[in-house]
Amino acid sequence: MNPCLFIILSFLLLLFPTATASQLITVGEGGDDRNDANMKKCLDKERDALLLFKAPLHDPYDTLSTWTADQHDCCNWSGITCSNQTGHVTKLELFGHGLGGEISHSLLNLTYLNHLHLSGNSFHGTIPTFIGSMTRLRYIDLSDNYHNGTIPRSIGSLTELRHLDLSYNSLYGTIPPEFGNLTNLQVLRLGNVERCRVEKVEWLSHLSHLEVLGMDGISLAKQNHWVDVVLSLCKLSHLSLNGCELSQVMYPYSSFLNSSSSSSSIEFLSLQSNNLTSSMYRWLFPLTSNSLQFLHLSSNMLDGIPKYLGNLCNLKTFYFSDNSAAVKFPDFLNNLSGCTSLSLQYLIAPGSQFTGSLLDDIQRFSSLNCLYLAASHLNGSISEKLWELPILEILDVSYNDLTIPSTIHNSSLSYVNLFDMRSCKVGPQFPKWIKTLKNLTSLDLSNTGISDTAPLDFWAMWPSRLIYMNLSSNNISGMIPDLSSNFAKKSAIDLSSNTFHGPIPNVPSTLLSLNLSRNKLSGGISFICQIVDGLLYFLDLSHNSLSGQLPDCLWHLKQLKVLNLGHNNLFGRLPPSIGSLIELEALYLFKNNLSGELPLSLKNCTSLISLNLGANKFSGTVPVWIGENLSRLYVVILRSNNFFGTIPVQLCQLANLQILDLSMNNLHGTIPSCLGNLTSMVEEGFSQDELYYTIGISENIDETETYVDHAMIEWQGDELEFFGSLRLLKSIDLSSNNLTGQIPYEITNLHDLIALNLSKNALSGEIPEKIGGMKKLLTLDLSRNNFSRRIPSSMSQMTLLNDLDVSFNSLSGRIPSSTQLQSFEASRYDGNTQLCGPPLTKKCPGDEESELLPIIGEIDEVERWFYIGGGMGFATGFWIACGALLLNRRGRHPFFQFCDSFIDWIYVKVVVFISSLQKARQT
Incomplete structure (x- = not known):
């Protein structure tokens, strides 16, 4: 999706002739008006046919609950339309209901059926040949099902057909859900299942009234003359052939190329995802006439466009995104500069290999409303002529290497995204041209090199209009003024990673997302109590100098998914109202001065995935309800607090747990042996829960905030903050406590564990012999305990180990020979007076011989x-x-x-x- 989608969908509805076909059907068959007192009821034969159609189907959402024998008038059943003159069933519309099974032959008894719409279900098997016998059909949509095999040629007998959509039918990658009901199944073979294909395309030429043809995902790899067939359909206005393997057609040129009689009425043409090269333009030509309004050539291998595309005087929307061949953007514009430049409204080409800059030629495109060129390779300066386009509303040139001019004059722009990961040059001064953009609803100037104070009048420029503001990753300073009246409903603000100071101001009560992290903000956070509309679901105030207590008004935030208050100076107890955050998935309070026992109400936050309360002053025992109630947790970090007591065995119930950090507390007792059963650490793979949170911003524009879960982890002696790689980490840290007893041998079952730290305890006994089976361990710290006997010989098999510390124990004997164990510094074995052998200088008995x-x-x-x-x-x-x-x-x-x-x-x-x-x- 892209930020033009909302506008484009409206445009597509105008192009898509479904309504026209439906109107034709309605007029021809008496329509669906059932208010006539003399209307006919459905015929028994047709009711029985529908019940036979229903009988074998899997109906997960009970869509066909009204289809019962005791409800005699089938015309009142869901999805059924009848003629009010004859009572015959004329329409069967059951789309998007997840129905599964095969289409029954009983439909042949619906002899007056003219509209069959079964898309978005799980029908499987081949498309029935008998459909070709239902000669009254004018509308067929079987798209988005699991049909496979050859499309029957018999469909060519439906000479009155106006609409045919068979797109995206395949068993590839997905198994129909009703297969799960086959409890007695002994053998299931789905190998070598082919997607739908066309053996011979000539049957299409018989459909002379066809207006809409959708065959996305249907293999046309062997159809060399499909262009001829399409051109024979003189009424065709909508053609979609996405992902049809057209690149494999060896001779895709048409005999119509040199014929003056060839013409096309196509208004909508989509050929994306076919790996097409520019050689396709010779056979594209006859399909592109002045009637064409929508052209989609994305996700191919095109190295430009031909000049004849510039002569399409009605082309309004052109998709050219994600093409893998390099294209000079000035040449691209030049080839569109005929009458197309006057009609084109939406140019959408993100992710293409454009080079060059936005030159003055862009001024020719006077009808341009949306220009979306994000994530291309454009460079140089943006021409000032761009801002003179009279109706340009949406501009996204983010993730390029463009320089923004110092002045912009365009009062029609409503959406601007100039962010660039390589620091698009806007600063160092705050851009003055912002003041000319009076109609903005979205502004993204993140990471654009601004090192200045935001003018006071900047914040008041769009009263109750902005839905999204992102100024993050700059060096913008000053105090943030009152924002409560500057933003529209359901808006988002991201001012993170700047140098704003002073207290947090009032904010709109209808916010969706607020990110003020990594600034120099101070004072309390009582402003949270003003957010009373319950829409906020992302709040990040971390890495500031905030102080005071967490206010007890959190029941207003029942939609909150991410709460990050880490790295501040907050103190006091967690308020009981924190238990009202029933949708909360990530709670990050690391490194504050919070104290007291964890409130019992926190166990109501059953959606929690990540719980990080480390580096505070929390006390009491580790609550058993963490394991009993918060079953989705994959991160539990309680390190560096004042927890005491034993490690509760209930933590072993957390099947998704990947990171357990209870270090630097006052825990005593033994290590629970059941930790060896932690499913996610035993088995290869990761938690099924999503570790990345994407925060949608508005209903009209596809703009998002992304939160990547992170944690401070002690790694090989250093405290590191893990971000994107946190998903790869599986770690247990119980260090710096008062734990006693032996290491349970069950711990060695954690074959997928990467880091284990048991140092600075009072553990004793032998190191388990099978510890060498933990072959994925990268770091192992057993130092400063009371372990005795030999280092297990199996540790020589731990070839991935790059950090080992067994110092200050009572180990003895020879260090097992392996390249890995001898590579560590001798200090990692210090304090074990009876150890000998390399890398220690002390020789073992018999070494002289x-x-x-x-x-x-x-x-x-x-x-x-x-x-x-x-x-x-x-x-x-x-x-x-x-x-x-x-x-x-x-x-x-x-x-x-x-x-x-x-x-x-x-x-x-x-x-x-x-x-x-x-x-x-x-x-």
Whole structure:
């Protein structure tokens, strides 16, 4: 989706001739007006046919609940329309209901059916051939189902057909949901299931009245003459062939190319996702006449456009996004500069490989309303002529390398997105041209190099109009004024990563999202109590200098999904009203001065996925309800608090848990053995819950805020903040407590664990022998405990380990030999007086005798090369000799006599040599 979608959909509704077809059907068959007192009821034969159609179907949403034998008039059933003159069923409309099964032959008894709409369901099997016998049909839509195989040619018999849509029918990637009901199924084979295809396309030419043809996802790979067939459909206005493997058509040119009689009435043409190259333009030409209004060529391999596209005087919408070949944008515009430049309203081409800049040629496109060129490779300055386009409302050139001019004069713009990940040059001064954009509803100037104070009049420019403002990742300073009356309903504000200071001002009570993180804001957060409309679902105030208590008015925020107050100076207890946040998924309070026990009401927040309360002063025992009630948790971080007591075994119920950090508390007792059953750490894979939160901003514009879950984790001795990589981390940290007893051997079942830290406790006993089976461990810290005996030999198998610390224990014996264990610094083994062997300088008993091993190793090397060299020499000499003897019969006998004596001599020499080697090894 893109920010023009709302406008485009309105435009498509004008193009899509469905209403016209429906009106034709209504007039021809008496319509669906059932208010006539003399109207006929449905016929018994047709009611029975519908019940037979229903009988085998899977109906997950009970859509057909009105279809019962005791309700005799089937004309009152959902999805059924009858003629009020004859009572015959004329329409069957059951789209988007998830119905599954095969289409029954009983439909043949609906002899007056002219409208069949079953799209958006789970019908499977081949498209029934009998449909071609239902000759009154004028409208067929079977799209978005699971049909496969060949499209029946019999459809070509439906000469009155106006609308045919068979798009997106395939079993690829999805299994129909009703398959789950086959409880007695013993064998299920779905291999090599082909998507729908067309064997011969000629049958389409019989549909002379066809106006709409949708075959998206249908394979046309073998249809070389489909252009001819399409051109024969003189009434066709809507053609959609997305993802039809058209790139595999070897000779896709038409015999109509040089015919003056060829013409096209197509208004809507979509050919996206076919891997087409620019060679396709020769056969595209006859399809593109002056009637064309919508052209979609996205997701292909086009390296430009031909000049004839500039002569389409009615073209209003042109999609050219995500084409993989490089295109010079000035040439692209030049080829559109005929009469198309006067008609084009929407140019949508994000993600294309455009090069060059927005030059003055853009001024020719006087009807342009939406220009969407995000994430291309445009560079240089934006021409000032762009701002002179009289009706331009939507502009998105984000994620390019463009320089914005110092002045902009365009009062019609309502949406501007100039953000660029490579710092589009707008600053350092705050842009004065903003004042000319009086009609803006959305403004994104994030990461644009502004290092200035925002003028006071800037904040009041769009009273009750803005729905989205993003000034993040700049160096904008000053105080934020009262914002309560500057934004429209359901708006979003992102001022993060700047240097704003002072208190947080009043904000609109209807906010959806507020991000003020990473500034220098101070004071309390009582403004939260003003957000009373319950729409807010993203609030990030982290990394400021906020103080005071968390106010007890959170029952207003029942839609809140993300609450991040970390890295501030908040103090006091968590208020009981925090339990009202029943939709909350991420609670991040890390590094404050919050204290007291966790309120019992927090267990009502059953949607929580990430709970991060570390680096505070919380006390009491670790609540058992965390494991019993908050079953979706994948992150639990309670580190660096004052929790005491034992680790509750209820935490083992958290099947999705990937990160458990209880370090730096006052916990005692043993490590629960059931931690070895944590499903997400035992099995390969990740939590099923989404770890990224996308916050929708408005109803009319597709703008979003994205929150990536993150956490401060102690990693190899350093405190690091993990962002996008948090999903990959599976970690247990119980360090710096008072834990006793042994490491439960069940812990070694955590085969997918990446980090384990049990250091600075009072653990004792042996390190489990099977610990080497935890082969994905990258970091293992067992230091400063009371472990004894040897380091398990299995640890030599931990080839991914890049951080190990077993120092200050009572370990003894030789450090197992492996490249990995010998690569760590000797300090990682310090404090174990009985340990020996590399990398320690202390030798193990018997090491003195082994000093001769290098010499023996050299002898072994000599012996090895002797056998290799001897073998190679023998093979070479053998075949040279054999070749000579094969050609020289007279020399064979003397040669073999010589070989007998020579072999005896070699045998004696080899025995003597091996004997001498064995004596050297013994000494």
